[in-house]
Amino acid sequence: MSAEVRRVAVVGDCPLFRRGLAQVVESTTDLALVLAAGSVEEAEGRLQGGDVVLVDLQLAPADLSAAVFRLAGRGAEVLVLCSPLQHDIVPPMEAGARGCLSRQAGELELLAAIRLVASGCGYVSAALAVRRWAEPQCRVTERERQILELVANGETDHGIAERLGISEHTVHSHLDRLRDKIGSRRRADLTRFAVAHDIVPNA
Structure with a gap:
């Protein structure tokens, strides 16, 4: 068909x-x-x-x-x-x-x-x-900034948990909140968000 x-x-x-x-x-x-x-x-x-x-x-x-x-x-x-x-x-x-x-x-x-x-x-x-993410009304916590930086550097969820001394479940919770703010589930878009907020340099 x-x-x-x-x-x-x-x-x-x-x-x-x-x-x-x-x-x-x-x-x-x-x-x-x-x-x-x-x-x-x-x-x-x-x-x-x-x-x-x-x-x-x-x-x-x-x-x-x-x-x-x-x-x-x-x-x-x-x-x-x-x-x-x-x-x-x-x-x-x-x-x-x-x-x-x-x-x-x-x-x-x-x-x-x-x-x-x-x-x-x-x-x-x-x-x-x-451009939307870069507007002032979009706020991230200090922990979310740390997680975004690690995501942008290619770290896995398990690796992020180990680096920050928190559980993988907690990492998932932070990522879910970030994805709700951003409106995308893709890791690449989390990286773009981090660049837009100067959390990581735009190499």
């Missing part, structure tokens, strides 16, 4: 970038481009529940969140394209976006993000996540 072909829509106010996104989607066999529109209003009547909608709209944060909320309310799985230097990913995610993708992402990351969102998962580009 062939894999399900997922419907993808592109909503973007830059014609060239919109066309580029559409061409990447059309280059695959498991994704089907159903429309490429310049606005939410133009797209709304042609969407079906479960469609993945790539949103690339240069709007004020409140207006972008409103657009996401509108699309998500129609059952769309929304993936917002954001600039790492200009956007805070929290408002669109709170408005119902499944993920935020850096506008600097390549084709492989774009397609991976679409497929993850289509399967019901969330996705945030590392460049966007690191």
Whole structure:
């Protein structure tokens, strides 16, 4: 049995970038481009529940969140394209976006993000996540800093426990709290977090 072909829509106010996104989607066999529109209003009547909608709209944060909320309310799985230097990913995610993708992402990351969102998962580009982690409201304890430094240096959970004189269970508890703060379970993202906070140097 062939894999399900997922419907993808592109909503973007830059014609060239919109066309580029559409061409990447059309280059695959498991994704089907159903429309490429310049606005939410133009797209709304042609969407079906479960469609993945790539949103690339240069709007004020409140207006972008409103657009996401509108699309998500129609059952769309929304993936917002954001600039790492200009956007805070929290408002669109709170408005119902499944993920935020850096506008600097390549084709492989774009397609991976679409497929993850289509399967019901969330996705945030590392460049966007690191910027969020660097904001002042994200705090780590001294013990968490020690653990992050050891993780970034390649130490295992067992090794961290031995180095700090604590149980491996305690290490796991600290890592779980850090992963909740960061929003990622991957060890590589813990390392990026450590670099963003100057816990370890960016070699």
